[in-house]
Amino acid sequence: DNQQRATQLQNSGPERCPLEPNAIVSDACVSYKALDDINKELAPVITSITHNTDFFSYYRLNLFNRACPFWSDETAMCGNIACAVQTLENEEDIPPVWRAEELGKLEGPKAEHPGRKQQEEHKSKPLMGGLGENVGESCVVEYDDECDERDYCVPEDESATGNGDYVSLLDNPERFTGYIGASAQQVWDTVYRENCFSKGQKTVDVGKSELAAFDLRSVMKEHGRHQAATEQASQGTVDDGLEFDDECLEKRAFYRIVSGMHSSISTHLCWEHLNQTTGEWGPNLVCYEKRLHNFPDRISNLYFNYALVLRTVGKLRNHLKDYTFCSGDLDQDRQTKYMVLSLVDRIAAGPKIFDETVMFQDPSAIGLKEDFRNRFRNVSRLMDCVGCDKCRLWGKLQTSGYGTALKVLFEFDETNDALNPRLRRTELVALVNTLGRISHSMSAIVNFQKMVEARDAGVPFSAEQKRKLFEESAQVEEIFVDADDDYDVDTDEKPHNNSNDGTWSTAWNSETKAIYDAFLMVIRSWISLPGTIYEIFVIELSRLWDYWIGVPVRPRTWEIRPFNHEEL
Numbered sequence: 303d304n305q306q307r308a309t310q311l312q313n314s315g316p317e318r319c320p321l322e323p324n325a326i327v328s329d330a331c332v333s334y335k336a337l338d339d340i341n342k343e344l345a346p347v348i349t350s351i352t353h354n355t356d357f358f359s360y361y362r363l364n365l366f367n368r369a370c371p372f373w374s375d376e377t378a379m380c381g382n383i384a385c386a387v388q389t390l391e392n393e394e395d396i397p398p399v400w401r402a403e404e405l406g407k408l409e410g411p412k413a414e415h416p417g418r419k420q421q422e423e424h425k426s427k428p429l430m431g432g433l434g435e436n437v438g439e440s441c442v443v444e445y446d447d448e449c450d451e452r453d454y455c456v457p458e459d460e461s462a463t464g465n466g467d468y469v470s471l472l473d474n475p476e477r478f479t480g481y482i483g484a485s486a487q488q489v490w491d492t493v494y495r496e497n498c499f500s501k502g503q504k505t506v507d508v509g510k511s512e513l514a515a516f517d518l519r520s521v522m523k524e525h526g527r528h529q530a531a532t533e534q535a536s537q538g539t540v541d542d543g544l545e546f547d548d549e550c551l552e553k554r555a556f557y558r559i560v561s562g563m564h565s566s567i568s569t570h571l572c573w574e575h576l577n578q579t580t581g582e583w584g585p586n587l588v589c590y591e592k593r594l595h596n597f598p599d600r601i602s603n604l605y606f607n608y609a610l611v612l613r614t615v616g617k618l619r620n621h622l623k624d625y626t627f628c629s630g631d632l633d634q635d636r637q638t639k640y641m642v643l644s645l646v647d648r649i650a651a652g653p654k655i656f657d658e659t660v661m662f663q664d665p666s667a668i669g670l671k672e673d674f675r676n677r678f679r680n681v682s683r684l685m686d687c688v689g690c691d692k693c694r695l696w697g698k699l700q701t702s703g704y705g706t707a708l709k710v711l712f713e714f715d716e717t718n719d720a721l722n723p724r725l726r727r728t729e730l731v732a733l734v735n736t737l738g739r740i741s742h743s744m745s746a747i748v749n750f751q752k753m754v755e756a757r758d759a760g761v762p763f764s765a766e767q768k769r770k771l772f773e774e775s776a777q778v779e780e781i782f783v784d785a786d787d788d789y790d791v792d793t794d795e796k797p798h799n800n801s802n803d804g805t806w807s808t809a810w811n812s813e814t815k816a817i818y819d820a821f822l823m824v825i826r827s828w829i830s831l832p833g834t835i836y837e838i839f840v841i842e843l844s845r846l847w848d849y850w851i852g853v854p855v856r857p858r859t860w861e862i863r864p865f866n867h868e869e870l
């Protein structure tokens with residue numbers, strides 16, 4: 303029975319099937335090893351897209367304006383930061399800057415999206431400024447309420463108070479925040495409740511009008527039973543050692559998507575964990591073993607999601623060829639397009655990894671698809687109940703990313719792009735960043751595996767080795783396209799880098815540009831010097847204060863170092 307199989311799986315040591323490289327990921331058509339190999343090749347391109355382009359590193363969302371639609375304000379008190387903070391052990395011993403409240407705060411500049419009236423006024427001319435730092439808004443002015451019923455996640459226009467803020471994803475990395483306790487537990491429990499498909503019973507899309515009729519608290523009562531059922535259902539054996547109960551593929555896929563997303567979040571908070579003794583960020587092996595290593599099904603679901611999202615991005619090949627990437631900087635837009643097309647081309651050249659055409663084929667599955675979509679919308683609304691800003695940001699982005707993936711997989715015709723619904727910028731940004739999150743999680747799990755193997759072999763990684771691994775994983779390779787390049791984005795012609803063609807004029811241009819950049823850099827650093835000195839003074843004063851009142855002194859966050867070329 304399930305229980306017995308689950309126990310066997312838990313006890314079968316390092317050979318546990320999902321971590322066996324050549325096993326096939328169930329419900330996908332590819333092995334774990336093949337996905338790891340694909341990820342090794344694609345990860346630098348994906349990271350470069352998400353880290354080096356304005357288009358993909360700023361995200362617009364309604365982070366603060368929406369109330370949690372599922373439980374009352376009173377209950378939501380348990381969903382706010384203060385509640386989670388209380389549950390953190392020895393909170394009082396931790397310097398304020400390390401507390402959950404601080405760790406969960408958003409960083410960096412934010413800018414509001416122009417309202418509809420402004421959008422109308424400026425529809426024909428590009429807007430200037432207002433989008434974080436150095437980000438134009440020429441192409442991001444879009445009508446959010448032009449969503450259609452094919453969407454799998456919540457259209458941003460549901461908010462009565464505008465179209466949200468722009469947030470820098472680079473300034474707010476997904477990592478440990480200390481958000482734990484009743485609030486986080488309640489959100490996850492409710493997410494898994496949405497997986498409770500039952501015959502003849504449909505989930506309503508909890509839109510504004512239906513809210514009153516849909517009382518999730520009554521559903522919550524069944525939570526304990528469901529939790530046991532979903533865990534059992536995910537621990538059995540098929541091709542990769544995981545067998546699911548007699549569920550149809552669609553229902554199983556729903557569970558795997560949310561569980562895989564949960565795994566990715568857990569991986570990030572374990573990989574970039576705060577060592578509260580040293581104040582350093584880095585991998586926490588105990589956290590990984592407790593949340594992932596001992597649950598092969600969770601790792602398998604992450605790989606399943608990689609196959610699904612990668613197939614989605616590959617499916618957008620024709621759509622993206624005609625896509626206009628506008629950040630307000632033409633050179634950067636060309637680079638963005640080049641990188642994105644290079645990614646989709648590589649995916650297309652790879653093996654078939656996921657076959658969405660086998661889903662929702664049965665005539666009886668028409669209702670199931672609607673049910674599936676409504677449940678997914680409810681999961682995305684649940685993200686408004688997350689009581690930590692940073693966690694909500696990444697939770698919303700990823701549910702939107704998976705929602706977009708499902709829309710593209712099940713509503714897009716790859717061969718006739720004219721029939722496809724328009725992909726909004728926020729959808730594309732969410733999709734590609736979600737792929738980036740999964741890809742990064744897979745690389746982190748490979749590294750965690752190395753640590754586990756070394757530890758089991760009696761030669762555990764030293765702190766220095768862990769730090770090195772962590773730093774290497776944070777490096778972003780820049781895939782460069784020269785600004786003067788006459789890359790034709792419309793013909794998808796591969797750009798050539800002029801700085802390497804060896805001509806005298808190119809060398810001259812490149813040297814002149816380097817001198818000009820260096821000059822600007824010096825001037826900028828002179829201008830910012832008084833501010834920098836003041837900042838150092840405040841930091842050192844705070845550290846002195848910590849020392850004086852007897853709490854652990856917070857780490858020094860500034861350094862004097864020689865000039866770095868990349869800063870140009």
Ligand SMILES: Cc1cc2nc3c(=O)[nH]c(=O)nc-3n(C[C@H](O)[C@H](O)[C@H](O)COP(=O)(O)OP(=O)(O)OC[C@H]3O[C@@H](n4cnc5c(N)ncnc54)[C@H](O)[C@@H]3O)c2cc1C
Pocket residue numbers: 476477478479480481482483486487489490560561562564565567568571593600685688692693694696697
């Ligand atoms: C949307 C969202 C985003 C979050 N983002 C962050 C973040 O960025 N940083 C941060 O530090 N914390 C974040 N959190 C909190 C974090 O996910 C955990 O809830 C918290 O660390 C408490 O962990 P836990 O050990 O109690 O188990 P949880 O991770 O809360 O899991 C609850 C239960 O779900 C089951 N479960 C766990 N993982 C899986 C899985 N992969 N598949 C199926 N079932 C599973 C287990 O039964 C577990 O007991 C987020 C929470 C939510 C809801």
